[in-house]
Amino acid sequence: MFTRDDAEPSPRFHKPLLSIGSRQCRFIVSESTRDAICCGSPTSEASSWCPWHEQVVFTPRLSERDRHRALSYARSIGRPDRQLRRAA
Ligand SMILES: [Zn+2]
Secondary structure: OOOOOOOOOOOHEEHHHHHEEEEEEEOOOOOOOOOEEEOEEEEEOOOOOHHHHHHHHOOOOOOHHHHHHHHHHHHHHHOOOOHHHHHH
């Protein structure tokens, strides 16, 4: 889903979470959430994330067929399982 125009943002924008201001990407790039470091790249006015991380955060729309599959999978795992009931 990435186009050539969207390059991964430069680490030079990285900022601690607490000093992230408006129009700075707040996607956490550090491994730990303690002393979290955010991406800090410029964002569009309406977004909390830079274009790169917006694509990471928002999953692409599913096709009708994949949506149907995902729904039936979700229903199947929501159904009480006989073996689990017997074990309880
Ligand atoms: Zn970002």
